[in-house]
Amino acid sequence: MRFRFFRNSQTLTGRLATFFTLVALAIGLMTFVIFIFALQWSEDRAGERMLLVDRDEAIHRFTEGETGVIKIDLLTKAYNNYANVPQPFRDFVKTKEYFLDEVGFDSLPADYMVYVGHYYVDGKKTPLVLIAQIDRIEFGFKELAYAASIVLVIILCFITLFGIVLSRLSQRLISPLNDINLQLEQHGTDVEIPFTMSSEAAEEFHTLTDKMNGYREEVHALLKREQAFARYASHELRTPLTVVKGSTKLLSRGEINEFQQRQITRLNDASMQMETMIDTLLSLVRYEKSEDLAPEREFSQHELEKIIEQNSVQALEKNLQINLETESNPSVRATPPVMNMLIGNILRNAIAATEQGQIRITQTSQHISVYDQGHGLTSTPSKDGHGLGLLIVDDLCRRYQWQFSLTNNPDGGCIAKIQFSD
Incomplete structure (x- = not known):
């Protein structure tokens, strides 16, 4: 099936506007999705690095003699015994040898960053669990709405820019084509009205318009010459033909023998054939x-x-x-x-x-x-x-x-x- 989306230049501007708008929306949507994904990914990586720093602090304090539950800061708590880990984290961390990621439970209103690992004290392997309230430092709805508004502003800027480019492109490349087509439909056969072109059109269209006007003038001059030829040739050819036909009729009135009668008949047939040829040939050059x-x-x-x-x-x-x-x-x-x-x-x-x-x-x-x-x-x-x-x-x-x-x-x-x- 042939692709006809850009076949009609009269609706090309609107179709290009639709096309560029869809492209801008698609780019904006992709940018928005990538931006949100990158934002969340960077938040998770920052939370993981923060928890790894807290891990080192917790290991240092546990090896210095502290035990039970250690509050690293306002967000993070460290545990070196599974029994001290609160539910529902206790059952979750017991099944993990090593874990570092964000988790959430239906019984809890927020998500937490959890680290599961171990450290050694005098050759003895001791479990280590860190739980951080990561939601308190992650972007909330307001921050995400603000980021989304920035992306939307960028999309609108793209659409505005595409609109300006399309408007200039239409004035220089598309509108001139429609203008020429309209002039051809309205007065294409009227040689007295020359083709015109907007001053904002590209130089090639001005050259095309000048050439079209020149060619039309040449064609008009040729038609005028053909019309003149048809008028003059009709008179100049018919006059001697009329003389021949009249002379043939005069000759046929006298006493003639059989040979002369055959010649007169041939002259009549030839005159009639010549008259037919003249009528037909002249009809080819008449402008009608x-x-x-x-x-x-x-x-x-x-x-x-x-x-x-x-x-x-x-x-x-x-x-x-x-x-x-x-x-x-x-x-x-x-x-x-x-x-x-x-x-x-x-x-x-x-x-x-x-x-x-x-x-x-x-x-x-x-x-x-x-x-x-x-x-x-x-x-x-x-x-x-x-x-x-x-x-x-x-x-x-x-x-x-x-x-x-x-x-x-x-x-x-x-x-x-x-x-x-x-």
Whole structure:
């Protein structure tokens, strides 16, 4: 499962704040636990050392002749006879050969530090027991609360420090990203409004903003040039084409023989094909999404047959047979000139690649496929090598969000396919 905690920059500041707060709390809790543990450990070790010092004092006094119970100080008493040790310590120390630690009993209100050992007098082993009221010098609740408050203050200082660092980090690294994203959503396509950046942002964001503004100006200039080209080229190309079509009509009115009639027919077909190409090519450079504006329509079998008829002159010269198999008609947004451009380019490339045999065209509601019997893509694995017109086909298919593919046919030749839907 992918970790998505820091995937969204718009909520990154809040998530970082939560993250750093949890880290500070975890560090504070660990510090508190370690501090209390170290405090109690140091108290126990100090009590043990105190009792060892009292042990030496007790041994000295017992060897000097004192016996029974010796009060070392206000906290500690020493015993050299188990019978003198008060309950419940008596039963506890009898089972110990050596012991030095803090103990507590349910019958006693406090804990005591107990030492169990022995000393020798004239070669005789004598037991030694020391009991100290260690609770009287250990930290109480107030002292522990004071120590805990110090730790809490340190935690709050850490959280405050993390908050300040996070605020500065957000202003310089995170907020600029959100600002750029917001500007792209609000007026990303409006080239008249430049991208802006806060003065507190990092220098790299100012550089990025300047580059984005520069690139957008360049793209805008290119679009303007394309629009100008579309306007001027439309006029400059259509004017001579109109002259050719008009002259062809004038020639057809006179007395002409069969050869001249064939030439006039070829001129009419070529003029119509050129007009279709001009309309289609100019639509590629116009700054508009015509596939969204054009209504959805049915691409009929009759329209496909007409396209095949207009683009199969070379097939007649090669004596190639073109077979059409129609299962159903697809729904498209492309205009008739665009469909003529698409299928016409594919068909002419298939005819050019095939020297003999047949070309098969299949149409369903999902795709149109053209099968040729040429040499395939063995020597030219890229679709670019199978005809420059296919580059235009690929661009048009991307414009209408179709998939165009050119693959080898297992039976020989190639398969050019336009997939309208998945």
